Amino acid sequence: MYVPGTDLDGLRADLGSVPLGGVDEAGVAWILQSMEGWDSSDSRSEVQQREADHGAWFTPVYLSERPVTLGGLILAPDPAALEAAMERARAAAALTDTLLVVHESVPKQSVVRRSGRPVLQYVTDTTASYSLMVTAADPRRYSVTEQAGSTGLPMTSGGLAPPITPPVTVAATTVAGQVVAANQGTVGTRPVLRIDGPVTDPTVFAQYPDGTVKRLAYSESIADGEYLTIDVDAKSVILNGTASRRRYLSAQWPEIPADATVTFLFAATGYNSTALLTVTWRSAWL
Structure with missing residues (x-):
């Protein structure tokens, strides 16, 4: 007998609510023996031969699904x-977005959908084998921790208001409106930015370690x-969760590089103490 809620030895993953490598609430043990494709996705690129010279030119390399x-x-x-349990396995390989979580030393996740026929075969009346094929359209493996x-907005305090009789020196202190985002993975990740009003003509600058800036x-x-x-991956700009405002955004879409940090700076035409920029992201791995 297996104890519900416990993990088995070996690989461990969750496909939706199915605890592969664990024991579910009904006392069913889901032994996970193989996980093909989680190690890496294919890449796609072209090689163009150099004319009247040795070698070739590479086009950009991208990951496939x-x-x-x-x-x-x-x-x-x-x-x-x-x-x-067999019915539950068929349902877990869903036709819609399903979360696949793999419990490695750093747990990672992908959003997947069914991409092949689920194969479930009886071995005995209480044992069956399973093979479930799913595909992540986004090949990056993300941290489960968002x-x-x-x-x-940045604010300035201190200083003096005119008229002033020199010599007088009083420093003004500027408190920067910034968020430092670190990606601990091995491939660039794309953040989601939320700006809460009231604010006029808001601008977000993404400053990279080498000093370059995207706006x-x-x-x-x-x-x-x-x-x-502002969803950088989807390249969408949505007001109040419903209305597209993409045409009002002038964008250089920022990405947080692998094993690096990006500083996001918040600015606007005027200052308002309740305006707020929130940046969310997940570290990502190849």
Whole structure:
């Protein structure tokens, strides 16, 4: 008998609510024996021969989608539990987005969908084998931990207001509106930016370790109670979760490089103490 909620020895992953490599609430043990495709996805590029010279030119290299095949055994306490588990396996390889979480030393996840026929075969009346093929359209493997940072607009305090009789020196202190985002993975990751109003003509600068800067400038106002979501991966700009505002954004889409940090700076035409920039991201691996 297996104890519900415990992990088995070996590989461990969750496909939706199915604990592969663990024991579910019905006492069914899901032994995970293989996980093909999780190691790396294919790449795609072209090589163009150099004219009248040795060698060739590389075009940019991109990752392809990531197909993953999960295989193993289902051990159930009775025939009815086995039948229910097999149905659950078929449903887990869903036609819609499903989360695949692999419990490595640093747990990682991908969003997958069914991409092949689920193969489930009886071995005995309480044991079956399974092979489930799913594919992640985004080949990057992301940390299960989402990171986030928020900042208001920069403000300046101190100094003196004119008229002033020299010599007088009083320093003004500027508190920067910035978020430092670190990617601990092996491939660049793309953040999601949310700007909460009220704010006029908000701009976000992404400053890289080498000093280069990318800029996202929104040419409209965001009223009190409204928010703008900028998804760098989808290249979408949505106001209040419903209305596209892509045409109002002048964008150099920033990516957080592998094993690096990017500093996001928040600015606007005028200062408002309740305006807020929130940056969310996940470290990503090849």
